[in-house]
Amino acid sequence: MGFGVTTSSKAVLTEGLVVTGKWNKRSYRIERLLGEGANGKVFLVQSGKQSYALKFGFDALDLQMEVNVLRELDKKSPSPFLRDADDVELNGSVYPFYVMTYVRGATPEHYIRKNGSDWFFLIGLNLLRKLHALHRQGYVFGDLKTDNVLVSGYGEVELVDYGGVTAKGRSVKQFTELYDRGYWNAGERRADDGYDLFGFAIVCLQLSGMGKKLQELAKTLPQNRGPDELLKLIGESPSCRAVADVLKKAIAGRYADSAEAVAEWKRAMEKHGAAGYPRPVVSALWIKTAFVASIGLFASTLYLYLIKG
Numbered sequence: 088m089g090f091g092v093t094t095s096s097k098a099v100l101t102e103g104l105v106v107t108g109k110w111n112k113r114s115y116r117i118e119r120l121l122g123e124g125a126n127g128k129v130f131l132v133q134s135g136k137q138s139y140a141l142k143f144g145f146d147a148l149d150l151q152m153e154v155n156v157l158r159e160l161d162k163k164s165p166s167p168f169l170r171d172a173d174d175v176e177l178n179g180s181v182y183p184f185y186v187m188t189y190v191r192g193a194t195p196e197h198y199i200r201k202n203g204s205d206w207f208f209l210i211g212l213n214l215l216r217k218l219h220a221l222h223r224q225g226y227v228f229g230d231l232k233t234d235n236v237l238v239s240g241y242g243e244v245e246l247v248d249y250g251g252v253t254a255k256g257r258s259v260k261q262f263t264e265l266y267d268r269g270y271w272n273a274g275e276r277r278a279d280d281g282y283d284l285f286g287f288a289i290v291c292l293q294l295s296g297m298g299k300k301l302q303e304l305a306k307t308l309p310q311n312r313g314p315d316e317l318l319k320l321i322g323e324s325p326s327c328r329a330v331a332d333v334l335k336k337a338i339a340g341r342y343a344d345s346a347e348a349v350a351e352w353k354r355a356m357e358k359h360g361a362a363g364y365p366r367p368v369v370s371a372l373w374i375k376t377a378f379v380a381s382i383g384l385f386a387s388t389l390y391l392y393l394i395k396g
């Protein structure tokens with residue numbers, strides 16, 4: 088990405104358009120829009136036979152910061168997430184973009200709705216592990232919310248949108264109020280493991296069916312909107328019961344680090360028999376169908392046998 092880049096949300100990237108980087112000269116064919124946020128638009132693109140996600144930024148500086156963070160994280164990762172960063176010239180103006188691994192996944196709400204609520208525990212564990220991996224590298228995710236979590240396969244979790252990633256000790260600049268410790272009067276807006284763990288607890292409340300109550304509570308006056316109300320909400324959620332102690336500790340900021348939260352979540356899962364892979368709804372349905380079909384086959388064989396014999 089170079090300097091002197093014009094940014095505009097008006098630039099349109101349409102399906103079929105080929106974006107060619109000004110500096111690296113790599114080409115990407117726009118397939119479809121994957122998502123849109125405050126900082127840019129993310130498209131599914133094709134380069135050769137490979138699919139990628141291309142983020143087309145509104146603000147060159149914001150995008151550059153994301154690229155810097157991704158470069159830093161990739162140094163310690165076995166598989167790079169960032170594939171390319173460049174500018175593209177469209178109708179005489181120059182726009183920045185970067186290309187990353189395409190995460191084939193659904194938001195956790197979608198995944199749980201499709202596959203069953205038993206998956207909540209494994210998704211929670213995998214999300215905590217992802218956060219812990221980032222914390223170990225000296226960063227905090229910052230803008231944690233259900234939209235920025237993608238779940239695929241057997242509850243595997245990927246984080247997307249690294250725009251909020253902040254070095255530990257710095258102040259968190261990009262956040263979403265509902266998930267923000269500062270907004271709930273539960274602590275500072277400073278990057279430490281606890282900041283993400285607080286957001287994690289809110290994500291869990293959302294996933295366990297408390298989203299509506301949470302939204303209502305978030306709208307109340309600041310003096311009525313505190314950690315105590317959130318602790319009460321955790322207590323009221325039947326789906327959270329098995330992991331309620333972990334969530335309460337995360338809201339109260341009582342974890343020294345996220346490694347401790349991972350270990351306790353895992354222990355809670357084992358204690359409540361939630362460890363291991365839940366059976367996907369699809370396979371359960373398949374088994375039921377096969378069972379009904381086999382009974383039908385048995386009945387018709389018996390019928391044929393009886394009328395012939």
Ligand SMILES: Nc1ncnc2c1ncn2[C@@H]1O[C@H](COP(=O)(O)OP(=O)(O)OP(=O)(O)O)[C@@H](O)[C@H]1O
Nearest residue numbers: 121122123124125126127129140188189190247248
């Ligand atoms: N690597 C990826 N693979 C698949 N989908 C992605 C990927 N990156 C982003 N998305 C999708 O695009 C959406 C918007 O991307 P992103 O959150 O990075 O944009 P943003 O402008 O920073 O958004 P926000 O306003 O939430 O900060 C995501 O919620 C997600 O659904």
